[in-house]
Amino acid sequence: MSRWIILCGALLLQATIAWADDVDAIARGKKALESRAFIPAPWPAHAYESAWKHWLPKLEKAPADYDTSFAAYYGLHPAPFRNGRYPMGMRQGPGGAGVSHDCMTCHGGSILGKSYLGLGNSSLDLQALFEDLNQASGRSGKVPHTLTNVRGTNEAFGMTIFLFSLRNRDLSVRKQPDAWDLRDDLCEDVPAWWHLKKKKTMYHSGSHHAGSVRTNMQFMLDPRNPFAVIEKEEAVFRDIQSYLFSLEAPKYPFPIDTKMATQGRDLFSNHCAECHGTYGANAKYPSKIVPLKRIGTDPTRLRGFSKQYVDFYNQTWFAKEKAAGFKAANTVGYQAPPLDGVWATAPYLHNGSVPTLYDMLNSKTRPKMFTRSFATDEAAYDKVKVGWKVSVMQDMPKNLAPVERRKIYDTTQPGRGNGGHTFGDDLDENQRWAIIEYLKTL
Ligand code: HEC
Ligand code: HEC
Structure with missing residues (x-):
């Protein structure tokens, strides 16, 4: 004893x-x-x-x-x-x-x-x-x-x-x-x-x-x-x-419809958890890299992590940290990120080309060219679609000074494509809103 x-x-x-x-x-x-x-x-x-x-x-x-x-x-x-x-x-x-x-x-x-x-x-x-x-x-x-x-x-x-x-x-x-x-x-x-x-x-x-x-x-x-x-x-x-x-993600500070969020959780389990993992008790995150062929988002960033860089990095002190080394690797796609605090991390995708969660779940509504205030107060935040409020634009105005041009996200430019990740396209509107309600709880 x-x-x-x-x-x-x-x-x-x-x-x-x-x-x-x-x-x-x-x-x-x-x-x-x-x-x-x-x-x-x-x-x-x-x-x-x-x-x-x-x-x-x-x-x-x-x-x-x-x-x-x-x-x-x-x-x-x-x-x-x-x-x-x-x-x-x-x-x-x-x-x-x-x-x-x-x-x-x-x-x-x-x-x-x-x-x-x-x-x-x-x-x-x-x-x-x-x-x-x-x-x-x-x-x-x-x-x-x-x-x-x-x-x-x-x-x-x-x-x-x-x-x-x-x-x-x-x-x-x-x-x-x-x-x-x-x-x-x-x-x-x-x-x-x-x-x-x-x-x-x-x-x-x-x-x-x-x-x-x-x-x-x-x-x-x-x-x-x-x-x-x-x-x-x-x-x-x-x-x-x-x-x-x-570090922990900040919590969504506005009211959440719990009934809808519960429906959303079930839909999330069926449509999203395979890549993004599960949350709450017994949370699991698979750290999954989804091949470009399946994810279909802009390939520029993936290809930009060149073989030349990876080979060089792996021969330097950076890759020799532990006995076996923490070697870098050229992968074939993008990693599905955890979604904790996703209400706070707009814009979305690796290139920030999608301003709201709603647009993440409906690839057809994603704006092709848009700008925003770049303020971060409540007035700039879209509580409905969840993300940043944007003004959609038709054309790039001519003769803009570079500092003004950089305020406009033109998804037709290299590295800025907003296609791919179409996993929400087959959902109906109620299902999309339910998933968004659930995402607010993460
Ligand atoms: C010029 C902007 C910039 C600066 C300065 C910067 N980072 Fe980053 N950091 C990024 C970007 C962009 C990424 C994503 C890179 C990618 O995958 O394309 C990133 C990724 C990371 C990640 C990986 C996150 C993840 O989940 O994959 C860590 C960790 C990180 N940075 C730490 C640091 C630290 C520590 C410093 C200061 C020594 C620093 N960064 C300075 C822009 C920056
Ligand atoms: C086949 C795997 C897969 C499935 C299924 C999937 N996703 Fe993703 N998701 C990804 C990958 C990979 C990315 C990152 C892509 C990129 O940045 O180019 C991503 C990115 C996201 C992002 C943006 C995160 C950020 O911080 O930029 C959100 C939000 C998201 N997914 C939500 C969902 C929801 C909701 C569902 C279910 C309707 C879903 N995903 C289904 C793989 C998947």
């Missing part, structure tokens, strides 16, 4: 220590995200002050409430942590020098006017942000490759491939960039971080092991970071991963 008590006590103690370790790691990871940029500051602090001089329409003087106007112009959101005068995604550079961007530029989103670490930022114009801050720094406004084709999406992967082209296999910086097939048409929607803990493989095409810490460090390949600096931060990124694994 007493031996049992000692044994149970010892196990409990061990579990408590493990739990306390986790809690500490999560707290450290959160703090790192809220206080570090991981790259030297690209811009002097005065660039932030004078960015307005490059805004369109032209202004005579800086707006009175400059910090708020700055955030709204580029699609950044208030920081839900102490960040001085900067919005989430921008910060003072290391040692107080200059101003920098960080993970939350893209991974700090807002829904119903509330900011969340880990919600993809679907308002951001990264291209305008970089071009204006470069110009305000007295440099050319040009960036070496496209960062954003359409506001709310970005070319994160194109950027990564570009950064790899500047490195040798041992990750030392090259004198001349290597000749890589650079891409600027992948149009990536930023996935919510709270899904990561459920996934076996990550990124839209499931190319990388979701347990890999080093894959989250690819942005550190900025050529101003020597490899030794990157290597040194692995422990910090392990903490960041613990924090990412601890």
